[in-house]
Amino acid sequence: MLKHLTGAALVALAATASAEAKTQITCLTNAGHLTRQHEPLVAQFNAMQEEIEVVYAAPAQNYADTHIKLLRASATNTLPDCAFEAYNQLPSLARAMAARGQIVNLDEMMATEGADWKAANYSEQMLNLGRVDGVQYGMPFNASVAQWYVNTDLLKQAGVDLDSLKTWDGVLAAAAKVNALGDDIGGLSFAADQWGDDWLLQVLIEQQGGAMLNDAGDTIAFDAEDRSLKAMELLRRMVTEGGYNPAIDVDTQLTAFTEGKLGIYANSPASAKMIQERVGGAFDLHSVKFSVWDEENGTLPTGGNAAIITTTDPEKAAAAWTYIKFLTGPEGQNQTARNTGYLPTNLGALAEEYLGAYYAENPYFATPSTQYERAGKWWGYPGTQSEKIWRDQRSVIRGVMLGEMTPQEGATEIKAIAEKLMKR
Secondary structure, eight states: OGGGSOHHHHHHHHHHHHTTSOEEEEEEOBHHHIIIIIHHHHHHHHHHOSSEEEEEOSOBSSHHHHHHHHHHHHHHTOOOSEEEEETTTHHHHHHHHHHTTOSOOHHHHHHHHOHHHHHHHOOHHHHGGGEETTEEOOEEEEEEOOEEEEEHHHHHHTTOOGGGGGSHHHHHHHHHHHHTTOTTOEEEEOOTTTOSSTHHHHHHHHTTTOOSBOTTSSSBOTTGGGHHHHHHHHHHHHHHTTOOOTTSOHHHHHHHHHTTOEEEEEEOGGGHHHHHHHHTTSSOEEEEEOOOSOTTTOOEEOEEEEEEEOOSOHHHHHHHHHHHHHHTSHHHHHHHHHHHOOBOSOGGGGSIIIIIHHHHHOHHHHGGGGGGGGEEOOOOOSSSOHHHHHHHHHHHHHHHHTTSSOHHHHHHHHHHHHHHHTTO
16 A cells, blocks of 8 residues: 555655656646646646656636546545645645545655755745645645735826835725726725635734634634624725725626726736736736734635545656656746746745846846745635635625625624534
8 A cells, every 4th residue: 555655765766767768757737827827837847857757637717626627536546646736725635635644644755855855945934835634635735825916007096105015904905996987997806705715714814923823734723813703894884985896896896907997906926917918008917925913923725735645556657756756846947837827835946047137137037036025824714615614605795895785794694604514
């Protein structure tokens, strides 16, 4: 069984086998990441060595679909050799697969590389994103914390300085001034009422210094110190003060921003390259650090995914580890950051020859690297109902933003929803 083999044994077995025949491994990611990120990286990896050939399975639709596909494949023993699982869904997947001996403990793999290699490449804060119950099941590949995208031309017209966006009061005041520029101009987009997962809700809790769950991950904690109430109040203020319009769908909000009709837009740095391409030179585009209430303790949930090894074949497992080292190494992260805007997960990628000079010349893409200290946990609920929890909570958030529910009613309801469904 794979779980009884050490990382050293896996690497040794692969080295022996590689001299005899090329090892082919299959990986699973989602469609949104395949073309821009994985295809150029796998092409380079396959060309740079002759021992391993990496191919990709038909992609999942999104993170949720990736999770479902892996759970089903786990039950039928048809897993790929490696996969890329969202941080918030990794705990439930890793626990289920570890019980079946279907996921590799990457601590053992890293031990074969040595402590100096580990320290030179990965911070403990970054590695924590891929740990479950103290075990390194995933190597962080993509990482992102929320940031503001800003049309500084509109801000200048409204008499607003970029520095005012350091606080939430400043953001709302700036958005109000931009919103007043004309009927066809919007001030702010923070589409928590339409987002595909609860990332933006978690932003509002963690930036206060809070957590979604307790340390054991089995009890709601987002209501501590009235943090969920304060989050609901802020969401309502985005509409009443900042000019956010829930009637405009999330895709149209993005289009409005890239066409110069929206002042301040919240999204992941993963969208930085796409946004820049769509804006072209239409206006002066900036990205800035996200606003937090608690500067000392506030964090931001780290979106993204970790690479996991899901094969019981020692040779394929070691080959997958070689590929993952490339993806999460300096060159892999250098390319990923340039192609998308994601925060690099490898310390070496910040060196001058990789992203150091690039960030100095392109400050628009450097914002993620200034938020390392804010990279917090993207929480996942226990049980199998995380998607339904979010769908129901999202409806409540929309009701609060539209003024159909009070912030207090909203805070009470999102807790009740989570407590009811998280045990299933």
